[in-house]
Amino acid sequence: MRPTPDEFEQAWPRIVRALAAFTGSLDDAEEFAAEAVARAAAFPGRIDSFAAWCTSVAKRAWIDDARRRKVEARLAPELVRPEVDPTASVTAMAPDDRVAGEGLDDRLALLFVACDEALSPTSQMVLALRVVCGLTIPEIAAHLGLQEPATAARLTRAKRSLAEARGAFRVPGPSERAERLPVVLACVAGMFTVAHRTVLDPADSLADTGRQALSIADALVAAYPxxxxxxxxxxxxxxxxxxxxxxxxxxxxxxxxxxxxxxxxxxxxxxxxxxxxxxxxxxxxxxxxxxxxxxxxxxAPTFADTDWGRIVLLYGALEERWPAPSVRVARLAATAHALLAIAARSARVTGAEGGGPTGPQAEALAAVEDELLALEAGPAAYASRDAALTLADVAWRTGRREEARERYTALAEVMRAEELRRFCLRRAAG
Known part of the structure; x- marks a missing residue:
């Protein structure tokens, strides 16, 4: 019985959380939850509660596996025994989990577990984005500016380090959750950023990571109104x-x-x-x-009515608090829009025809383009792509159409989102 997208979205974090509390291992929880979901898809009969059915099946599968490993350990002493006794975690952790995470949304519980201060900030993000937010390794790597093999290695190390530091699975208490909240927010923001950049028009709710991010944000507001x-x-x-x-x-x-x-x-x-x-x-x-x-x-009722001046100031304030390369690109893009808007208003007043700013505004726009060129050549993938798109747009709006076409042609070759690739091809064709 294949679950509907809504059933899967609601059930998956509940299954993983229950299994993590039962097994004491986030890694095992993911593995056996996936096994149970696969069995549910192949099950010929009716399943009244998808989450409960999968949780029950996964627990039995984990117990069978734990028994098999115990037999192996008894019959083959030369094998290395697990660092954590799987049967001990069942009784030791389930009560703590119920107390610490009572009433907490399952996805939030898992996010707070993943954002453990025992891990580095990057490892927290990798673990949370993969296990809870469901992003792929390539998506996480692109978002964090890492190589894919390094991202996969960080995920493996994060799971191992968390198990070594904390032992069995435990949902943190309110004070610990408050300390981890900024990282949790960054993870949900990252989830939405990936969705916003890569899936402009999702085919179905299962592929709609943006709506899933909103659902988690709703749960966060319920917990911290x-x-x-x-x-x-x-x-x-x-x-x-x-x-x-x-x-x-x-x-x-x-x-x-x-x-x-x-x-x-x-x-x-x-x-x-x-x-x-x-x-x-x-x-x-x-x-x-x-x-x-x-x-x-x-x-803003129209593009022309957008208050680019205030947006530039706000991006400046944001850059002070969060100096990410992508924020710098956004500030520069907004500055370019502001300068072009000034030129457009001036042209309407004077009746002049031209391709862009003149005088001091032209010098300011040239300085913006120089900064964007440096960011385009930089290592931050998102910032580089956004800088390239902004440079192409500025060239297009200032009448340098041949330069714009060359840039859009090159961008179409590397654009991952099909909708944006088509946009670049349309601009490249003039």
Whole structure:
């Protein structure tokens, strides 16, 4: 019986959490949960509760495996015994887990476990993004700017290090969760970022990582309703999803910002996201600022009405708190839009025809392009791609069409999202 996408999305974290508490191992929980789901897909009869059925089957499979390993250990003393006695973890950890994580969403429980301070920040992100958020190794590597083999190795080491540091599986208590919350927020943000960049128009709910990120953000708000960073993160996700219907045309081709049909935006989700952004404005953390930026994009009635000046200032503040290369690229892109907007207004007033800014604005735009060229050649994959797209867009808007076509042609060769590849090909064709 193949589960529906909604059944799988709701059941998977519940199964993994229950198994992790039962076995004491996050690694074993993943392995036996996958085995149980595969058995459910092949089961010919009716399954009333998918999560309960899979949990029960997985527990029996783990017990069988543990018994087999005990027999091997008894009959073959030369084999290395497991560092943690699997039967001991059943009685030792399940009660603690029930106390520490009572009432906590299963996905959040797993995120707080993965974001353990015993691991390095990068290892926390790799473990959480893979085990809880369900991203692939290539997606995680691209998001974190790592090589794929190194990412896979970090995942293996993170699981082993967590088992060695903490022993059996345990959901942290409230004070520990509060300390780990910033990393958890970064993980959910990373999940949405990957979805926003790679799947502009998901085919079904199982492939809709963006909606899954919103579901986790909802659970975070339920747990921390007055936290401005939590509300800011949900605002960013809500507003991003609200604008998603306008990102592609009827042919599945991506659209530039000035081409988007804003009437297609999800007004209900937009209003909810703006409410969250307003609440988050009381704070000054990373996600509060990101929410303010997304709010300005979402509330502008047209592309020409976008307040690029304020967006540039907000990106400057964001860069101070979170100096990621992608944030620097976003600030430079917003600066380019602001300079081009000034040139467009000046041209309308004077009636002049031209391809872009002149005088001091032209010098400022040239400086922006120089910085973007340096970032394009840098090691940060997302920042490099975004810088290349911005350079192509600036060349296009300033009338340097041949340069723009060359850039879009090169970008089409490396673009992973099909919608963006089609956009680059359309621009390359003039």
């Amino acid at each position: 007055t936290d401005t960073e939590v509300r800011g993160l949900r605002a960013v996700i809500r507003l991003g999803l609200a604008r998603r219907p306008g990102r592609v045309d009827a042919t599945g081709t991506g659209l530039a910002l000035d081409e988007v049909d804003r009437s297609r935006w999800d007004r209900r989700l937009l209003a909810a996201g703006l409410d969250d952004a307003t609440f988050a404005a009381a704070g000054d953390g990373r996600f509060a600022i990101e929410a303010a930026i997304s709010g300005l994009h979402s509330s």
